[in-house]
Amino acid sequence: MTWDGTAFRTSIQEVLDEFLDEMGARLEPLGPDAARLLAEARASVSGGKRFRAAFCYWGFRSVAPAPYDERPLLRACAALELLHASALVHDDLMDASDTRRGRPATHRGFEAEHRGDGWRGDPEQYGAAAAILLGDLLLSWSEELLRRCGLPIERVAAAMGVFDLCRTEVIAGQFLDVSVQARGRADVDAAMTVLRYKSAKYSIERPLHIGAALAGATGDDLAALTAYGLPLGEAFQLRDDLLGVFGDAATTGKPAGDDLVEGKRTVLVALALDAAPDEDxxxxxxxxxxxxxxxxxxxxxxxxxxxxxxxxxxxxxGELVDHALTALDATGAPDDARGVLRDLAAAATDRVV
Structure with a gap:
């Protein structure tokens, strides 16, 4: 099977745009300030690789027999992109990042508006407050879109249980990351724990599980997807760590060496600190x-x-990807699902440093 990833991303964007149109009608009575918040929400969900939506979709397709209803499934997958946008807005604030995808980070944008309009108070505090509130709003909307996706309620209920777990893991993982940076030290094991819970599970394993749960997955189905998704998620974030140090700003949309500027105690940094000469x-x-x-x-x-x-x-x-692909071949997923999941594994981990 040939899967059109570009068409899929376009479909996810259309779902998000329609949902935000609906939220815009809800917010319209609140006036121009709410419209500004909605405009930033639109910007925060525009673009991106849509990996989480894609893994959710193919988690579903790895379990669900044909035929299936495409539109509700796309709405469910798009909910993962609202969750991701929420995490990025909060993450940029916590990391004091200036940019995201080549544009000002949410808190910086609102800060600049405050300063440019000559308002009272602290522009940085205003920007921080706006980012916290937008991140919270996107988080709330992600649950609403999944809950109202249109698939059978018993399947949605099962997926919501995984979604609850996913949100708990990523928020706690983020706090682990903040704490590691505050202490100014992290060995490889601590860095791997942060990587696993802040990113690896949330980026690939849990989206696969949410999609599979929407299709009526068994415990064995979920375990098989974990054997593929967790090592792949770890490889995905390790690639991100390399990009955070060696990536081209024109490609990543972040300043060169941003992880080092932000003081990230990643696995890459922990390994270097262990192996480098004392002076280095x-x-x-x-x-x-x-x-x-x-x-x-x-x-x-x-x-x-x-x-x-x-x-x-x-x-x-490379080793983690090999483990993931070996596990994928052992699943009972249909050939077309396994083929696309192999392609997604390459897309997630072969990004250029």
Whole structure:
């Protein structure tokens, strides 16, 4: 089977646009400030690779017999993109990020509006408040869209149980990440725990489970999808960690070396700190979370490369993908679902550093 990923992403965007039109009608009596919040919501759900929606869709297709109702399924999948947008808005605020996908992060945009209009109070506080509220609103809307997707209520109820678990994991994982950064230290095991709960499960395993639950999955079905989805999710985030240090800003939409500027204690950084010579490790450790000149960024990248951490993470990504694909071949998923899930595995982990 040939799956048209571009057409799928367009369909998800159409669902999101229609849902936000509905929410706009609900918010219209609140006036122009609510309209500004809605406009930022629209911007926050525009674009992106739609991996979570895609894994939800093919989690469903790996279990559900044909025929099935496409439109309600797309609405359910789009709910994962509202959840993701919520997480990104909050994440950018917590990380004090300036940009997201090449445009100002939500808190920076509202901060700039406050400052430009000469309003009273602290522009940064206003931007932070707006980002918290928008993230909360997107989180609420994600549950509403899934609950009202239109699939049979007993299937939606099963999926909501997984969705509840997913939200708990990602929020707690985010707090683990914040705490690790605050302590200024994390070994590889601690960094892997953050990676697993903040990103890996939420990005691939749980979307697969939500889709499968909507199709009436058994416990065995979910376990088989975990054997594929969890190692793939870990590989996905390890690739993201490499992009956060070595990625091209024109491709990632984030400043060069953003993870180092934000002081992220990732698996990549933990491995480098373990393996680098003492002087290099001390430089890397002291530089995390500071403004980096181009020369210092280049030096830190060289430290990570020379330590062997970059190559080691690449090797681990390859091993995790191999485990995931072996597990996928052992599932009872139809051939077309397995074929697309193989392609999605490559798309999620082969992104260019």
């Amino acid at each position: 490790a001390a430089l890397l450790d002291a530089s995390l979370g500071t403004d980096l000149s181009p020369d210092l960024l280049a030096r830190l990248r060289a430290v990570i490369d020379d330590s062997g951490a970059h190559a080691q993470v690449e090797q681990v990504i």
